[in-house]
Amino acid sequence: MIDPKHIHISDYQYPLPDERIAKFPIAQRDHSKLLVYRHGEVGEDVFYHLPDYLPKGSLMVFNNTKVIQARMHFRKSTGALIEVFLLEPAEPSDYELMFQTSGHCAWYCLVGNLKKWKEGTLTRECIIHNAQCIISATRGEIHGTSHRIDFEWTGGVSFAEVIDAMGELPIPPYLNRETQESDKTTYQTVYSKIKGSVAAPTAGLHFTEQVLQAIDDAGIDREELTLHVGAGTFKPVKSEEIEGHEMHTEFISVRRSTIQKLIDHDASAIAVGTTSVRTLESLYYMGLKVMQNPDLADDQLHVAQWEPYEGRCKMEDGRCIKSLEAIKALAAWMDARQLEVLHSSTQIIIAPGYDYHIVKMLVTNFHQPQSTLLLLVSAFVKGDWRKIYDFALAHDFRFLSYGDSSLLIP
Secondary structure, three states, rough: OHHHHHHHHHHHHOOOOOEEOOOOOOOOOOHOEEEEEEEEEEEEEEHHHHHHHOOOOOOOEEEEEOOOOOEEEEEEOOOOOEEEEEEEEOOOOOHHHHHHHOOOOEEEEEEHHHHHOOOOOEEEEEOOOOOOEEEEEEEEEEEEEEEEEEEOOOOOHHOOOOOHHHEOOOOOHHOOOOOOOHHHOOOOOOOOOOEOOOOOEEEEEEEEHHHHHHHOOOOOEEEEEEEHHHHHHHHOOOOOOOOOOOOOOOOEEEEEEHHHHHHHOOEEEEEEEEHHHHHHHHHHHHHHHHHHHHOOHHHHHOEEEOHHHEEEEEEOOEEEHHHHHHHHEEEEEEOOOOEEEEEEEEOOOOOOOOOOOEEEEEEEEEOOOHHHHHHHHHOOOOOHHHHHHHHHHHHOOEEOOOOEEEEEEE
C-alpha cells in the first residue's frame, strides 16, 4: 500500500481556467453533461441517461443534508461590518434541537473582520412573521480556528426561523460572486431534508424528480443518509505532503433501516457524491470498532483521519474483516442499544492507497486542483484521474459545484 501521508499534493495539479468554472447552473438540472468512466474507458452522455448505466437491483445512496443560510452579518455602531459564519452547533450540540431552540443558542463560527470586533455584543433587527425580532451575538472563547458565538433573540421564534430571515446562503468562494435569490433553490438538491450543511453535496444537484423516478423504474433501490458538509470542504491543502493537512470533522446520521438495506445488498452501494462516500466508508470502520469492543459508547465511534491506514481492518488473529461482516456488527451494536438512528462523526481522509470497502460506483462533479476530493477520486479510479480530467477539459465540461457530472465505474 502507498503511504498516503507522503503523497505530494503538487502531483494533483491540473490547469483550470476561470472560464471553465461554472458560475451558475444550467437551466435544467438533469440536462448537464455526464462523463462516463467505465473500466478505463471514457465517454460522454447527458445526465438524464444516468439510470441506463446502473445495474438493476443495485443500491444507490444519497446525502439528504440541506444547506442552511449560515452567513450572518452584523454592523457595529462604528459602521464596521462583521460576518459571522455558522460552522457547528455548540449549545445545544444536536442539529435537530438547535434549529428548534428558541431564545438562545451558541455556535462555533468563523468571524470575518474579527479585528474590528474586540469585545461587546452585536445586535441586529429583522422582521419574522410580521413582528420585529432583535438578534444579538456575543463573542466567546476560541475553538480551534473558530470562535464560540452566543446568540440571543426575541419574538419566541426558532433559530431556524432566525437564520431563514437574516442569514445568507453560503455559495462557494470560488464562484467570486454575491449570493442571488435563485441560489436558494439551485444550490439545494431536490431531496434535501435535514438542515445543517454550509455547502451543498453538489453531485446531487443534477437529480430531478424525473431522474429519481427513472432510477426507481429501473429497479434500483434508493436510500438516504445525512452528512452535514462543513466549510472545511473548501480548505486548501497547504502542506507539501498530505501528512501536514488536518481533515475537518463532519457529522453524520444513518438510520438503522439504511444499514439493513446495505446488508441486503451485500454491503455494496453506488454513492452519490463524495460526502456519501465518506459516510459509507466510515461505517465500515465503525463496524470494525464495535467488533473489537462491543461495549463501545456512542461517542467513541468517531473515525479519525488516518485510521484506515493503520491496519485497523484486521482482527487480533490477523484476519481481514469483510465489509458485510463489519456492517452486520454495526447493526447488531445498534440493536443492542435500541438505536433507530446512528449519530456520529468522521474525519476520514480517502487518498491513493485507500482500499474501498462499500462504494462500487460513484457519481461526482469535477473537483478543484490539489484538493482532498481529487485525492478521493484518484483512490477510487486507481490513479486514473488525469485521463478523466483531460477528457473533461478537452470536451468543454463545466467544473466545480455548479458544473457537470461524472459516473465513475472502476
